[in-house]
Amino acid sequence: MIQRIRSxxxxxxxxFEVVVEVxxxxxxxxxxxxxxxSTAVRESRERVLSALRNSGLSWPKGRVVVNLAPVDVEKKGPSVDLAIAVGVCGVTERADPGGRGEAVLLGELSLDGALRPVRGLLAIVTAAAAAGRRQFVVPRSQAREAALVPEVTILAAGSLAEVVHWRAxxxxxxxxxxxxxVAAARRxxxxxxxxxxxAPARARRLAVLAAAGRHDLLLVGPPGTGKTMLSRVVGSLQPGLARAESLEVARIHGAAGLLTSAAPVPGRPFRAPHHTATRAGLLGGGASLRPGEVTLAHRGILFLDEVSEFTPGVLDALREPLEEGRVAVARGAGIRFWPADVQLVAAMNPCRCGWYGSRRxxxxxxxxxxxxxxxxxSGPLLDRIDIFAELEEPEDPLRGDDVADPSRLWERAVGEVEVGNARLAGSHRARPASLAEARGLMDAPAATLLEAAGGSLGLTVRSLMRCAGVARTLAALGDRSLANRDDVVEALSYRREQIASLA
Ligand SMILES: [Zn+2]
Incomplete structure (x- = not known):
């Protein structure tokens, strides 16, 4: 008799679904x-036999053949251990009652028969649910993670023996x-x-602007000007992820082995790869086929500190994913696209030693x-930036004048972002696709000013459009539908051509 177990x-x-045939x-x-x-699955043979023996379960004494279908896809990882073990001892058992044989069994086995967590469990359950599977048996430590998938029944198990007895x-x-x-509070x-x-008032303004419009930023300033903190403030000011979005982020982070049982739902991602990161580390793929930083930052912030220290080729490779919001990953003979909708925040020192423009x-x-x-x-990366900002060193913290109450500053900033988001609702990034569209975002005097300034500053069309997008967010922050001259003046002040250390 052949046993077929879903895993x-x-x-x-x-x-993807694997059917274990025994x-x-x-x-x-x-x-x-x-x-x-793969090698990992061959090792699972040894784990399965030990787990069966140490769980006091019997298996057929003759010849046992286990086939993992589909045969043309390599199975990585030990997620199929449990299904193999259940199938092996099931061939001597009577058929299971009550449709329990339809359940998808997921879990790695330890030698004593305990169930261990599986990397990418959420992605596996999501795919199987999309294929119509409704009942899942998963390791207890990952049950909350699996239960994020809607409209499925999740059963938690601690050991192989529990699953075998349940199935019989x-x-x-x-x-x-x-x-x-639970909507995550912006705390x-x-x-x-x-x-x-x-932080200087200008830095707070920048954070609100970048948060509301999800604008890409380049921050320039000597050490100690709060470049990292400012980029974290931008992420924290943004509203929490919608349910479908956080499920998507959780699926990606789970596939990278980054979910913990304590916090199965991650917040808006903030990823800060080191400047020694490799191309595969940033873009993903490679032999391990793990998501790269640009995919791990999906729906959040990709923070590139010391951006000028990254290998130029690696930065260039980021251009396409940043532009398209997805990254192409080579897979066998084909190409897979992984999501990479990120807000880029780059930071750099104004010079090699770092102290150009510092008072200290x-x-x-x-x-x-x-x-x-x-x-x-590189030009392509600079092209992508909406807001160039020079950060100043903070005033002496002991200056004695009215140091603001930080909680009230925070609440005010959250309120401003909410006003801006409400105005911008539906228009994703507030980024116009053409000059005509850019003109449509502002009143006539503002459009005239932008064109005149574009001419005298030598701004490219692309640069003008980015400027118009920022002006639109500024208008939204002021609860206006069209940008005015003041918005354009402020947006122009964030162009690279206006920044002394970059011009
Ligand atoms: Zn220097």
């Missing part, structure tokens, strides 16, 4: 796994009741609040070194 495996950030027959005792198993109708498993989705950390209290230390760079430092940033 699943992970391919990149996507799950056949037992006469012959010399043997245990064979076929169906293109001799026991029960805990059904997990999904927790109602700043104490260090963000402390930063907010000391002198810059030791020659003019040539400063020029070389600026030119490390």
């Amino acid at each position: 699943g495996s992970l391919d990149g950030i996507d799950g 056949d037992a027959g006469r012959g010399l005792p043997s245990f064979q796994l076929v169906g293109l198993p 109708g001799r026991g029960r498993l805990d059904e997990i009741v999904p927790e109602p989705p 700043p950390s104490p260090s963000l609040l402390a930063y907010l209290a000391l 230390r002198p810059c030791r760079c020659t003019e040539r070194l400063r020029t070389a430092h600026r030119s490390r940033l």
